[in-house]
Amino acid sequence: MRIHTYEKLWLVAALVLIVGFIATITYGSVGLGISMIDDSEETLSPDEINDDERFGEPRVEQVGENEYEAYVVAQTFIFQPDPIEVPANSRVTFYVTSRDVIHGFAVVGTNTNTMVIPGEVSTLTVEFDEPDEYGIVCNEYCGDFHHTMEGQLTVVPEAEFDMTELEAEADDEVELGDETTVTATVENGALNDLETTATFEIGDQTVEEDVTVAGQDTEELAFTVDSTELGEGDHDWTVTVDDHEESGTLTVVEDLEGEDETGADTDGANGTDEDAEAGDTDA
Amino acid sequence: MRNTFVDAYPDQARFIRRVFATSFTAFAVGAFFGLIQALHRTDILRVVESPTYYTVLTGHGVFLVLSFTIFFLVGVYQWAVTDSLERRPVDMRFTWGWYGLMVLGTLLAAFAILAGFVESIDVSANTLFTFYAPLQGHPIFYVGLVLFVVGTWLAGADWFRSWLAWKGEHPGERIPLPTFMVLTTMIMWYISSIGVAVAILAFILPWSLGIVDSINPTLTRTLFWYFGHPVVYFWLLPAYLLWYILLPKLSGGRLFSDPLARVVFILFILLSTPVGIHHQYLDPGIAEGFKFIVMTNTMFLLLPSFLTAFTVVASMEHGARQRGGTGYVGWLRALPWREPAFTGMALAGLVFAFGGFTGIVNAGMNINYLVHNSLWVPGHIHTQVGTASALTFMAGSYWLVPQLTGNRLVGRSIGLVQVLLWFIGIVFMTNSMYRGGLVGIPRRTAEPQYEGFQYEVAAGSVGELNAQLAIGGILLFISAMLFLALMLLTLFNRDSEPVDNRTIPAPLSGPEDSPAVLDNLKLWAAIAAVLVLLAYTIPLASIVTRGGLFGPDIGPFPVTIEGSGSIELVRMGLEFALETVSR
Structure with a gap:
């Protein structure tokens, strides 16, 4: 075949350029460690998401010192959890799956970007150095309101990041003279032990209790309330652990005829109570 | 004496005129939809509700990248085969038949899409042109796409038939270059369009009719892209054909090298x-x-495009020197810049070269993270199919349509303005798209304005990017309308002089300079098939093993209205047809 000399030179130059491109990309993958989204995760049917250990409750979990995993579920037209909160100076692996159609998961202005396909789990590991706020968008058309599908990613300063959760439970009413208990549950999502103080306040009373919650464990605290000291009426209470606060109102009544307590005794009594209450309301 | 294509082959010219008319109709609708999108996305003017934007977007995609480009392709290829083999099709009825099938397919798909605007019709297909399952369109949409593709297969069969007939009459001769380009394109198309045919016929259509309940989204998506990348070459190769065959002639010279053109294809x-x-x-x-x-x-795959760049520029230089051009770059001034056919193609080639480099960015798998599904991607598409192909088609039409009608081109200088407007419009629009993509503005969305965050634009602002996108879109629309007006006026122009001669000058280095093995189409088809098997067998097997042929229980997500009686109707019709056939 007859090829012009210049054309031969051009051909060689083009091939060198092509091989050069391949070499730089290979260096980027192997040398810099920018790996591709791949098939390393097991498949997960959308039906099984609710019962799944990771995606049943979409959340961020600590798995090592400065290492976190975020389990994210995309569905028309939201991301869960939202916002996603992670600490600065951390390494976060996102696991993302879809409940319905194909979505995208892209942290705006960064190269954190993946397709989200129902039945599959995408994983990508990202390092966050500085505190910042990012938007997350679905960048694959997913239906009528695709353009409303967004979320937030907040990288908070390490010191402000906490994975503590507080819940409190208490009766609404108590009979004058009885005791009741307010139960607080402190959950520590972090790996390290949490040493802190729980504060319970009701009326003028304040109770403080030191508590140590082991890593990824929960502790229950019980605060006993003597209704005699409070006296009849409504009393607001709060439980505080670090920046978390739970509150409620306890009503002390003279004669407790709550449905739960008397209703369980006899049907007849229950019926009478309801009638009586109905009568009261009408009056 | 006048020697145009219509003088030599009046019936062929009539056929190709009809094909071009279909292509340009699709172009008109698609361009109008594009204007609506440019103004909607940027929140300058919203004439539709945002959910309806996706109906517009689906139409823009299907009408432009399937109907406009592929109808133009079959028109140009019909011209190329007829002109270079110097013979008519074996049976003209067959030729009209495949055209009819393509039109029918287009009309069905268009009906399914456009019905999305009308609430009283329970049909829609807001799936965009990629129709990723589990998004589900109306079955008529998929049936239309299949008929359209089958039509193109028959068109290819028709051209192979013409070639075989020619071969019988010309034993031992090399395949004329234009026909060689047509046949190689069609081999590529046969190999690649199997993917979309299987995706629709085996999985998506039965699923949209409710015959199977579930689907493997990764499998149908992979089959789509098995077809979805070669289809971009299906848009591009007719432009290549015009660059290799027509552009050297328009430049005033001849093609530099026939052998390398064959190698490229x-x-x-x-x-x-x-x-x-x-x-x-x-x-x-x-x-x-x-x-x-x-x-x-x-x-x-960059290699054939690099080779094309060399050959095309070398041919232009040769032409310019024939016209008296001199110097290292001074010859550029001797080119016929006043001819819209020439200038349009030259600008299209320039934009294509730039777009090619943005394509390298997309292809770099780790940089891809940054641009994937961002506005960068439609930026790339609009420089490539939206300019390299579309502008070349328009420029080519300025030469071809007079050949097909025997009428002088009306408004040559307006034509020049038209191609320049397209170039300026695309520069504005894609500049905005590329830059917007880099700051994270997503593609395929009605409202890229979000509540929770702001884009951080390093230089300029989102407002400036929006303005560029809208100005670009408006210029492109004006340019498209100018083009269509000139075509219409030329069609009805009574003035038949002067029209260029239909002959294409022989290349500087002819087919005799290349080994005959280049014309062994069976060999290349076989090697291509082996490469496809190597590249796809294991990934497809792995996808099916992971997710099952019909997926891990993934139900449909109709972007058409539920409980649709018309789906029942299509299903009954198909079952009836199948029964009839099986008898």
């Missing part, structure tokens, strides 16, 4: 298909190794 047969997974770099469920393999294949 063979490279497209070999490399176009085993690269589709590069559209799925960010898909879960596909191993990194497969992505790496397609990345290398994709990079080698």
Whole structure:
């Protein structure tokens, strides 16, 4: 075949350029460690998401010192959890799956970007150095309101990041003279032990209790309330652990005829109570 | 004496005129939809509700990248085969038959899409042109697409038939270059369009009719992209044909090298298909190794385009020197810049070269993270199919339509303004798209304005990007309308002089300079098939093993209205047809 000399030179130059491109990309993958989204995760049917250990409750979990995993579920037209909160100076692996159609998961202005396909789990590991706020968008058309599908990613300063959760439970009413208990549950999502103080306040009373919650464990605290000291009426209470606060109102009544307590005794009594209450309301 | 195509082959000219009219109708609708989108996205003017934007977007995609481009392709290829083999099709009824089938397919798909605007019709297909399951359109949409593709298959069969008939009459001769280009394109198309045919016929259509309940979204998506990358070459190769065949003549010279043109088209047969997974770099469920393999294949696919750049520029230089041009770059001034056919193609080539480099960015699998599904991607598409192909088609029409009608082109200088407007419009619009993509503005969305965050634009602002996008879109629309007006006026122009001669000058280096093995189409088809098997067997097997043929219980998500009686109707019709056939 007859090829012009210049054309031969051009051909060689083009091939060198092509091989050069391949070499730089290979260096980027192997040398810099920018790996591709791949098939390393097991498949997960959308039906099984609710019962799944990771995606049943979409959340961020600590798995090592400065290492976190975020389990994210995309569905028309939201991301869960939202916002996603992670600490600065951390390494976060996102696991993302879809409940319905194909979505995208892209942290705006960064190269954190993946397709989200129902039945599959995408994983990508990202390092966050500085505190910042990012938007997350679905960048694959997913239906009528695709353009409303967004979320937030907040990288908070390490010191402000906490994975503590507080819940409190208490009766609404108590009979004058009885005791009741307010139960607080402190959950520590972090790996390290949490040493802190729980504060319970009701009326003028304040109770403080030191508590140590082991890593990824929960502790229950019980605060006993003597209704005699409070006296009849409504009393607001709060439980505080670090920046978390739970509150409620306890009503002390003279004669407790709550449905739960008397209703369980006899049907007849229950019926009478309801009638009586109905009568009261009408009056 | 006048010697135009219509003088030599009046019935062929009539056929191609009809095909072009279909192509340009689709172009008109698609361009109008594009204008609506440019103004909607940027929140300058919203004439539709945002959910309806996706109906517009689906139409824009289907009408432009399937109807406009592929109808133009079959028109140009019909011209190329007829003109270079100097013979009519074996049976003209068959030729009209495949055209009819393509039109029918287009009308069905268009009905399914456009019905989305009308609430009283329970049909829609807001799936965009990629129709990723589990998004589900109306079955008529998929039936239309299948008929359209089958029509193109028959068109290819028609051209092969013409060639075989010619071969019988010309034993031992080399395949004329234009016909060679047509046949190689069609081999690529046969190999690649199997993917979309299987995706629709085996999975998506039965699923949309409710015959099967579930689907494997990764499988149908992979089959789509098996077809979805070669289809871009199906848009591009008719432009290549015009650059190789027509542009040297318009420049005043002749093609530099016939052998290298053949090599280029063979490279497209070999490399176009085993690269589709590069559209799925960010898909879960596909191993990194497969992505790496397609990345290398994709990079080698640059080679035919580099070779084309050389040959086309060398041919232009030769033409310019024939016209008296001198100097290292001074010859550029001797080119016929006043001819819209020439200038349009030259600008299209320039934009294509730039767009090619943005394509390299997309193909770099790790940089792809930054641009994937961002506005960068439609920026790339609009420089490539939206300019390299579309502008070349328009420029080519300024020469071809007079050949097909025997009428002088009306408004040559307006034509020049038209191609320049397109160039300026695309520069504004894609500049905005590329830059917007880099700051994270997503593609395919009605409202890229979000509540929770602001884009951080390093230089300029989102407002400035929006203004550029809208100005670009408006200029492109004006340019498209100018083009269509000139075509219409030319069609009815009574003035028949002067029209250029239909003859294409022989290349400087002819087919005799190349080994005959280049014309062994069976060999290249076989090698291409082996490469496809190598690239796709293991990934497809792995996808099916992971998710099952019909997926891990993934139900439909109709973007058409539920409980649709018309789906029942289509299903009954198909069952009836199948029964009739099986008897």
